[in-house]
Structure formats: structure tokens, C-alpha cells
Amino acid sequence: MSARPIAIAVIRRAHGALLVTSAVEPGTAEAGSPRTLVRPPGGGIEQGETAGDAAVRELQEELGVEITGVRPLGAIEHRIRFAGRELHELVHVVAAEMGADASLPSTTDAGHPVWWLPVDRFDDPSLELVPAGLVALLADVSG
Numbered sequence: 001m002s003a004r005p006i007a008i009a010v011i012r013r014a015h016g017a018l019l020v021t022s023a024v025e026p027g028t029a030e031a032g033s034p035r036t037l038v039r040p041p042g043g044g045i046e047q048g049e050t051a052g053d054a055a056v057r058e059l060q061e062e063l064g065v066e067i068t069g070v071r072p073l074g075a076i077e078h079r080i081r082f083a084g085r086e087l088h089e090l091v092h093v094v095a096a097e098m099g100a101d102a103s104l105p106s107t108t109d110a111g112h113p114v115w116w117l118p119v120d121r122f123d124d125p126s127l128e129l130v131p132a133g134l135v136a137l138l139a140d141v142s143g
Contacts, residue, residue, distance in 0.1 A: 008042030051092030
């Protein structure tokens, strides 16, 4: 299986909180141990698009917001099993800005919650911040 190229947009508040969406793996909440995946918003890169173009389009489609100042931060190859499927993604991580007066929806167009993840929860064991290696990449580019 070849890696699916996706782009995610890292948008941070002044104190470092990260804009994220989340999904609980089906069947895990009922079993008493919910597995919650959390990641910055984004999605698939279409033919002919750059990662930045895809991030701009995806945030408009998913959240109805405009982003600016898009710049590449790096790429992470990511494999994960979720909802009974093996996912293999090449995640292009871009930094972006959103106007302070932008109105965020409570969920994405697919119904996933949208929220700000505080820095002190980046290593919260009840959450799985994906792709693996994102926190290290953010530390490398900000430090």
C-alpha cells in the first residue's frame, strides 16, 4: 500500500494551544477505554495541489475558515490502525494563521469535534496526538 498524501495545518494560539479535530475509535468507548485520536485539521492532497493549497482548501471545506501565511514545516510518514483499517499517510505539516475574529464551528463538516488543545495536554495519555512525531516536529521548528 502506498502512502496517501495529506496536509495538516498547525494553527496555534498565543499560549501554544493547537487547533485540532478529534475522533473516538468506534467500539472503544462502549468497551470502557475510549481511544481518541487528535490531529490538526486538514485532509487529502488532490492531483496538482501543493500541501499548502490542500490545507487552505481543506480548512475552507471542513471548517469554513480562511487561513493565511501558509508555510511548510516538514513531513511525517505515519502508519496507524484505526477503526479496523490500516492507514499509511505521508503527512505534510504546514504552519498557518487564522484571523483572531474567525468563527470556528463546533464540528467539522464530517461531524468531528473542533477544539483548542492546550500545550499541557500534548502528552495526555487519554489522547493520541497524530501523526506520531508531530510534537517533536513542532518543538524542532519553534525551538
